[in-house]
Amino acid sequence: MSDQAFVRTEMLPEKEPPASTVGIVGWLRENLFSGWFNSILTVVALGFIYYVLSGLVPWVFQSVWNADSLNECREIMTETWGSTHGHACWGVVNERWLQLLYGFYPDHLYWRVNLALVLTLVALAPVLFAEQSPRQLWYLTAAYPFLMPWLLWGGSIWGPIMVAAGFAIGYLGYRILVPVAGGLVAIIAAFALPIIWWLFLAGGVAGAIDSVIPIGIEAVESRKFGGFMLAVLLGIVAIGCSLPIGIVLALGRQSDLFIVKTLCVGFIEFIRGVPLITLLFVASLLLNLFLPPGTNFDIILRVMIMMTLFAAAYMAEVIRGGLAALPKGQYEGADSLGLNYWQAQRLIIMPQALKISIPGIVSTFIGIFKDTTLVSIIGLFDVIGLSNAIRADTAWNGIYWELFAFIAFLFFIVCFSMSRYSMYLERKLHTGH
Amino acid sequence: MKKSVIFGALTVAGLAAGAAAAGTLDDVKARGKLNCGVTTGLVGFAAPDANGEWGGFDVGVCRAVAAAVLGDPKAVEFVPTTGKTRFTALASGEIDMLARNTTWTFSRDVDLKFTFVGVNYYDGQGFMVPKELGVSSAKELDGATVCIQTGTTTELNLADFFRSNNISYEPVPIETNAEAQQQYLAGACDVYTTDASGLAATRATFEDPSAHVLLPEIISKEPLGPLVRHGDDNWGDVVRWTLNALITAEELGVSSANIGEMSAGTNNPEVNRLLGSEGNLGEMLGLSADWAKNAIMASGNYGELFEKNIGENTPIGLARGLNAQWTDGGLIYSPPFR
Numbered sequence: 001m002s003d004q005a006f007v008r009t010e011m012l013p014e015k016e017p018p019a020s021t022v023g024i025v026g027w028l029r030e031n032l033f034s035g036w037f038n039s040i041l042t043v044v045a046l047g048f049i050y051y052v053l054s055g056l057v058p059w060v061f062q063s064v065w066n067a068d069s070l071n072e073c074r075e076i077m078t079e080t081w082g083s084t085h086g087h088a089c090w091g092v093v094n095e096r097w098l099q100l101l102y103g104f105y106p107d108h109l110y111w112r113v114n115l116a117l118v119l120t121l122v123a124l125a126p127v128l129f130a131e132q133s134p135r136q137l138w139y140l141t142a143a144y145p146f147l148m149p150w151l152l153w154g155g156s157i158w159g160p161i162m163v164a165a166g167f168a169i170g171y172l173g174y175r176i177l178v179p180v181a182g183g184l185v186a187i188i189a190a191f192a193l194p195i196i197w198w199l200f201l202a203g204g205v206a207g208a209i210d211s212v213i214p215i216g217i218e219a220v221e222s223r224k225f226g227g228f229m230l231a232v233l234l235g236i237v238a239i240g241c242s243l244p245i246g247i248v249l250a251l252g253r254q255s256d257l258f259i260v261k262t263l264c265v266g267f268i269e270f271i272r273g274v275p276l277i278t279l280l281f282v283a284s285l286l287l288n289l290f291l292p293p294g295t296n297f298d299i300i301l302r303v304m305i306m307m308t309l310f311a312a313a314y315m316a317e318v319i320r321g322g323l324a325a326l327p328k329g330q331y332e333g334a335d336s337l338g339l340n341y342w343q344a345q346r347l348i349i350m351p352q353a354l355k356i357s358i359p360g361i362v363s364t365f366i367g368i369f370k371d372t373t374l375v376s377i378i379g380l381f382d383v384i385g386l387s388n389a390i391r392a393d394t395a396w397n398g399i400y401w402e403l404f405a406f407i408a409f410l411f412f413i414v415c416f417s418m419s420r421y422s423m424y425l426e427r428k429l430h431t432g433h
Numbered sequence: 434m435k436k437s438v439i440f441g442a443l444t445v446a447g448l449a450a451g452a453a454a455a456g457t458l459d460d461v462k463a464r465g466k467l468n469c470g471v472t473t474g475l476v477g478f479a480a481p482d483a484n485g486e487w488g489g490f491d492v493g494v495c496r497a498v499a500a501a502v503l504g505d506p507k508a509v510e511f512v513p514t515t516g517k518t519r520f521t522a523l524a525s526g527e528i529d530m531l532a533r534n535t536t537w538t539f540s541r542d543v544d545l546k547f548t549f550v551g552v553n554y555y556d557g558q559g560f561m562v563p564k565e566l567g568v569s570s571a572k573e574l575d576g577a578t579v580c581i582q583t584g585t586t587t588e589l590n591l592a593d594f595f596r597s598n599n600i601s602y603e604p605v606p607i608e609t610n611a612e613a614q615q616q617y618l619a620g621a622c623d624v625y626t627t628d629a630s631g632l633a634a635t636r637a638t639f640e641d642p643s644a645h646v647l648l649p650e651i652i653s654k655e656p657l658g659p660l661v662r663h664g665d666d667n668w669g670d671v672v673r674w675t676l677n678a679l680i681t682a683e684e685l686g687v688s689s690a691n692i693g694e695m696s697a698g699t700n701n702p703e704v705n706r707l708l709g710s711e712g713n714l715g716e717m718l719g720l721s722a723d724w725a726k727n728a729i730m731a732s733g734n735y736g737e738l739f740e741k742n743i744g745e746n747t748p749i750g751l752a753r754g755l756n757a758q759w760t761d762g763g764l765i766y767s768p769p770f771r
Contacts, residue, residue: 071748074640084640095483104485223510224485285518288525379473379513379522389481389513391611392474394748398638400615 059088067091069395092396093406099390100406103226103381109154109218113229116151119144120236128421145240152225152233156216158206166194166202222300226381228410230300235369235414238307242368243361245308246315251345253320264316271313277374279306284378303375311368318364322357323349355429362422366415383407457529457661457668458719461502466510469495470528473513475610476634477743477751478534487511490742491532494553494659494676497728498530501675501720506731516585520545523662530672532659534628536586546663550673553658553735555755555764557651558590559629561636564644566623571650575600580613580622582606587627590653610635628655630743630751637748671718677767678725681707682734684758684767689733696726707770714770735765 020029032042062081067073073089081087093100102110123144126133146160174190210216225233252264283302291297326349334344376385387403390396461467471479471491479489496506512528523531524546535541537549560571568574571594581588583606595602605622607613614635617625625632629651636642659676661669682688685704687695696708705711709722718724732738743751757763
């Protein structure tokens with residue numbers, strides 16, 4: 001037994017890994033300096049980052065916050081740092097940030113805008129985080145399309161209530177007519193009745209009730225709307241309305257019914273073939289010439305409609321991509337279960353198709369949200385329009401980068417949030433292996 | 434405005450289009466507000482301040498008209514218009530008048546069917562160059578790169594000027610004045626050309642204005658003035674004579690400071706006619722007797738408006754020049770109030 005010189009009878013304790021493979025050093029070696037080529041790239045990249053930050057950081061932080069004009073800013077800079085170069089003048093943001101956010105909205109009514117924003121987030125909760133939200137919130141979400149405009153524009157409460165009544169009328173008409181006249185007539189009536197109601201009756205009835213029971217809040221004209229609030233408002237409406245319209249258009253485009261299909265294809269191709277700015281010009285200028293003089297068709301409503309249609313056409317194609325990605329077996333499986341068309345769409349096709357299209361859908365959302373800045377070209381004071389107006393003030397004429405930096409910051413917050421949410425949603429809905 | 438419009442039901446509120454055939458003056462009085470088209474922002478001429486209150490030289494004209502018609506200089510709805518939307522807004526009736534540094538030209542007057550009621554600022558296209566370039570005349574600019582706003586009359590004037598002087602240039606197209614400032618300061622172009630008032634305003638914002646010079650040549654005529662639609666002469670008269678009242682007030686020495694005592698009656702019959710203590714000029718226009726007094730009190734006479742918004746004591750620092758009263762050798766001249 002003793003011919004074996006040495007037998008270890010106990011385990012050696014684990015040794016520390018070599019210092020060069022763990023901790024900071026190890027991470028650096030592995031990720032930044034894993035070869036001569038990568039090492040060179042790292043050094044160059046670090047140099048570049050230093051170059052950018054060495055200019056940017058002093059510009060952002062060695063800056064003037066309290067000044068009433070660009071000249072005052074420059075005086076303070078010269079006093080403090082000896083030169084005006086490389087220092088931001090945030091005084092303009094300090095003085096005008098409320099205007100950049102709310103436009104010309106009366107300042108004693110800012111709370112209404114804030115409340116509308118909070119309401120938006122709460123009403124979105126059941127849509128965005130369906131599992132974590134109480135079911136009662138759905139009622140708020142249903143009321144939101146009528147509450148939000150009322151909060152922002154103010155006026156009599158009966159206006160939005162009468163608009164909401166249109167939907168009830170359509171629904172009632174459908175329920176009453178189905179047993180009497182059959183499905184097709186009922187569906188046609190369900191669309192026609194509310195339109196007749198809105199066009200010819202709602203205004204009068206709302207006015208009549210209002211003269212008896214006047215309940216309302218101070219009205220604010222569309223012209224007072226502006227700033228980032230306008231971008232958010234247009235964005236929310238375009239995003240909220242374009243998704244359902246886009247789904248319908250995408251289904252219509254795949255339909256076997258000739259007229260439906262032709263209409264949908266024609267609409268999508270026409271809208272996608274025209275630049276958004278052209279549509280906005282049509283909304284702001286041409287419509288004015290076509291409508292009878294004295295017609296008061298709200299400019300923001302016109303822009304909302306155009307942006308929604310534009311976004312819907314793109315949305316339809318994104319969703320069609322999702323539909324096309326589904327294997328044919330899914331459709332046939334739905335048919336074999338005996339589901340009718342709408343049941344199949346709702347239970348089997350759409351959940352999968354929408355999940356596939358999430359990145360595309362959110363891209364379209366972000367795109368349309370940023371496109372809202374185009375309204376500055378037709379004379380609406382969104383943030384970009386306001387930055388021009390601020391520059392037209394003798395105190396701030398010549399200021400440039402500070403305003404755009406602030407605007408970019410605002411947009412980044414919103415767009416980045418949308419992007420992060422879509423990634424969360426993709427992870428949550430991930431059912432693959 | 435009907436709320437239902439906002440909430441999606443297309444309310445064709447004014448289907449009774451016959452009502453719109455009434456005069457603009459009656460419309461404005463019935464509405465209680467003047468819809469005045471202004472620019473979306475031009476230094477000294479029109480810009481909203483931090484509280485959203487509009488101010489500026491063109492804005493002053495709007496306020497004077499509102500004061501003359503409605504007695505309240507605040508009864509104005511300012512409709513911001515861009516260079517592209519301004520004429521449609523006026524033609525479609527969205528605005529009652531346009532006071533947006535718009536050049537009076539033949540085709541705008543005749544072909545677009547507008548009536549220019551007068552001139553409130555005589556402008557002209559000029560050149561700005563850095564002093565170190567050592568240029569003293571625009572004719573020495575052979576081969577220069579020129580920053581020029583696209584799609585404006587300035588572009589055409591520039592081409593005409595260089596062609597008639599047989600020299601060449603290279604255009605650097607830009608979209609807005611703010612962009613032009615950045616490009617010019619960054620040295621992307623040797624010369625910046627636009628209206629002389631705009632050049633002065635731009636130069637005033639530079640860190641070192643004295644390093645840049647405006648060349649003496651003015652290569653175009655740009656008479657800027659308020660305009661209204663063709664076909665409503667009564668309303669045109671109201672705007673025209675409100676502007677004339679501001680000009681005449683300066684000529685006669687009536688200012689917002691002394692108008693109180695002057696309106697009680699003076700020895701000068703023209704002042705009395707202007708301010709309504711004699712004669713019935715206001716009635717002829719369909720306005721109250723003190724219409725001109727209200728207009729002048731809104732933000733002062735023509736000279737006061739000029740000094741307050743774009744004159745030599747402002748950062749823009751424009752001299753009166755062509756815009757002095759005719760008695761001082763300028764072109765500002767109003768027909769008599771008689």
